Amino acid sequence: MVAMAIAAPGLAENWVPVWMASPQAVWSDTTVFATGLPEQIAGATIRQPLTLGFPANRIRLVLSNVHGTRPLPITAVKLARSAPDAQAKDAQAVLFGGHAGTVIAPGAQVVSDTVVFPAEAGARIAATLTYGPDAVAEDFHWDARETSFLIDADKPLPEVLQELPARLTLSMVLSDTPARLGVIAMGDSITDGNGAPMDAMVRWPDLLARALAAEGIAVVNAGISGGRLLSDGMGRSVLARLDHDVLAVPGANTLVLLIGTNDIAWPGTPFSPEEAPMTLDRLQQGLMQVAARTRAQGMRLVVGTVPPFEGALPDTPMEETYWSPEKDALRRSLNDWLRGADFYDALVDFDRVLSAPEDDMRLNPLHDSGDHLHPGGNGNQAMADAVAQVLRKGWE
Known part of the structure; x- marks a missing residue:
């Protein structure tokens, strides 16, 4: 009874989607439409700015490998306030079951631990993902209508190695605001x-x-x-x-x-x-x-x-x-x-x-x-x- 009472508040949490990019399978034939992705993502760091459509006090990120055929290793994820171009500030680590990284199983997605991140509707934030050495891009969102950045390292003022018109791995942001x-x-x-x-x-x-x-x-x-x-x-x-x-x-x-x-x-x-x-x-x-x-x-x-x-x-x-x-x-x-x-x-x-x-x-x-x-x-x-x-x- 005591264990159930302690667990209940966590089970009763309510979350609402405040940003989304539906996953698509990465295609190999680029004669008609290029994917817009880097040649490879193994060991890469990609920063993805976005706009929240609703306020939040706490945030959770959803990462997708639903179209993947192999495990997708992520070594680190950071959430920050987005600044012009690829800049970011006030970064916080995003954890998965208390760990800094995660491996997303083929055909699956993962939901991050909660990040305390007060933000108004319309706030600009950025999620920065660093991929493991064996990572392969199989799951993305092609027409993001917003520029993401392949960068040299997860730091406030990075060197931009490539601008990306697509989303990669990041598929949803959840807010605790009803x-x-x-x-x-x-x-x-x-x-x-x-x-x-x-x-x-x-x-x-x-x-x-x-x-x-x-x-x-x-x-x-x-x-x-x-x-x-x-x-x-x-x-x-x-x-x-x-x-x-x-x-x-x-x-x-x-x-x-x-x-x-x-x-x-x-x-x-x-x-x-x-x-x-x-x-x-x-x-x-x-x-x-x-x-x-x-x-x-x-x-x-x-x-x-x-x-x-x-x-x-x-x-x-x-x-x-x-x-x-x-x-x-x-x-x-x-x-x-x-x-x-x-x-x-x-x-x-x-x-x-x-x-x-x-x-x-x-x-x-x-x-x-x-x-x-x-x-x-x-x-x-x-x-x-x-x-x-x-x-x-x-x-x-």
Whole structure:
């Protein structure tokens, strides 16, 4: 009885995600997309600045090797206040079961011990990881929209050996500050931030987090560029990664899902030349599966309609095949079905938010990043405003 009473407070701790980068498997074919990683990480030290989307008194880091096929040795991890470029200050050691390093088993992740680290929403922090001599990069997040740094040593003013546009190993930051809602924004490159400037923190989930933190709502970004609902793309499908990236995340109780563009667009393109065209029935069944699984976990589901993309990806090998009238007709049918469905808790009509006023097959030029597929700064702000309006209604 005494032992149980002593252990209970630790077991009752509540944590909420305040930053996230969904893991992807590192690919070996870099003819289309370079990984952005160093040639090797054995013995390397990598500093990863990030912005907290919600306040914290204490922090825990989550490190991932979920796509790894071999153990990943980490010899040291530090958490610090981020300063310009690769600089850091007030560093603290991050321990794992009281040890300075850890070895992450293949297919697994590790959660650090608690670090006392008071920080406001919007605070800039940096996690610095030093890898063991046998470390191999197999697990990363490709399109970070923020620069990390390969450095000569973990010190306040290091020499930068290489700038990295990807995340490596670091997949989540948890806070002990209670949140009314723990929101995960899941989707493809539109959510991941393609089209948003590097290091500007203006992806729509970033803007949403800043808008809602003071209202007790924590928001993190689980987008993956090239993501699809039903099939693996540049990462696992939504259905395949739903458990790890949403349902198993502590403190997460709301999913905002925008997905479908690549399911509709990829068949017949250089990405998937032999794939049969997508059908409305398959998309409907996939989304209903997401609903069934989130509801079974007691989570709320907010679904988004698919924005237009006529003329997408000009001057690329995808230009001729990514969009077609038939693909747009399927997008419209999906959106019409979503507007009349009742399997979700709320709907955000991104299609109407982002469409051109007189041509609803195209993005509004004011919202377009320039590639006619990904929203720019104004578009991301419009998306964040639309989601905030829905979340502020609450589910009391």
